Amino acid sequence: MAHPRPAPQIRVGAAGWSYADWDGIVYPSRRPSGFHEAGYLAQFFDTIEINTSFYQPLRPDVVKGWISRIESNPNFRFTAKLWQRFTHERTPTHDDEKMFKQGLRPLVEAGRLGALLVQFPWSFKNTPENRQYLGSVFIQFLEYPLVLEVRHSSWNEPAIFQLLAAQNIGFCNIDQPVIGRSLGPSAQATAPVEYVRLHGRNYEQWFIPDDRPEERYNYLYSLEELEPWATRIQSIAQRADAVYVITNNHFRGKAVANALQLINLLTGQPVRVPPALLAHYPELANIAAPHAEEPALDQADLLFGSKNN
Secondary structure: OOOOOOOOEEEEEEEOOOOHHHEOOOEOOOOOOOOOHHHHHOOOOOEEEEOHHHOOOOOHHHHHHHHHHOOOOOOOEEEEEOOHHHHOOOOOOHHHHHHHHHHHHHHHHOOOEEEEEEEOOOOOOOOHHHHHHHHHHHHHOOOOOEEEEOOEHHHOOHHHHHHHHHOOOEEEEEEOOOOOOEOOOOOOOOOOEEEEEEOOOOHHHOOOOOOOHHHHOOOOOOHHHHHHHHHHHHHHHOOOOEEEEEEOOOHHHHHHHHHHHHHHHHHOOOEOOOHHHHHHOHHHHHOEOOOOOOOOOOHHHHHHOOOOO
C-alpha cells in the first residue's frame, strides 16, 4: 500500500545575521547577557542562510557554537553558500575542498544543514565549458543537498532542468532586477530540496561595485510584490519535500520584515515580530501576533497543522 507523502516543509528566513545596521532595528539596542543574533532569529524563523561561508571556509568550533544557539527550535535548519573559490574565482584545490567540507561537518552531523547553495554570478553563462565545470562541482559536493543559483537567462532551458532533476539538484528560483538577459522569476522544482531567493529590485544600484553591497540590497518589497511569490512558493512545495525561502534584501532589516510578511502570506496567521523591528516598520502591526509568554508554533505547524491536534 502506498504511503501518503509527508507534508512539505517551507522554511523562511533571511540571508545572514551579522549586520551593523540591524542593531536597534532587528536586534534590541541593549542586548541581554548571552545574546546571540542567530539564537534570537531562531525565535522567529526556521532557517537562516549562512553567507560567511561564501567568503571563507567555516570554522568547525564556531559552527558548533551556532548550533548550540538554535537548539530550542527543533525545526530550524541552516543553509550555507558554497565558497566563492568554487563559484566565482573557479580556481579550487583539493585542500580547498577538504577545508570547506570540514566546516560543514558539524551541521551535517547535527542534522542542521538544509541545503548547500551553489551560487554563480550573472557572468556565468550557459556554455559547454561552464556546463562541464558545473558538473565537476556537483560531483565534488554530491553528498550534500545541493541547490544551483544562476542569474543569466541562458540557463532557462528545459534541458538544464532535466539535468538537475536527474542528479537530484535543486534550482534556486530568484527575484532580482531583470536587466537585459537577467533571469526572471520562476517556480521550478527539480529535486526534493528547493530554494527561493529574493534579492530586491533596486535597479539603480544593482550593478554597483562590490565594495558597497548595502546599497544594492536596499529595497523593501510591497505586499503586492510578495503575493505572487507566495503563490510560487506554494506551487514549488507541492513538488518538493522542503523549500527554503531566503530574503537577501538585508539593508536595515528589510529582509527580516519581508520574511515575516511572507510567512503571514503563506500561513494566513499572525507572526511574532521583533519589537524593535515593529517600531521601524509599523506596517508589520497588521500581521503581528500579540506578545505572549508561551512559545509560538513553528512554521511547519502553522503551514500544515500541529502534529498534536
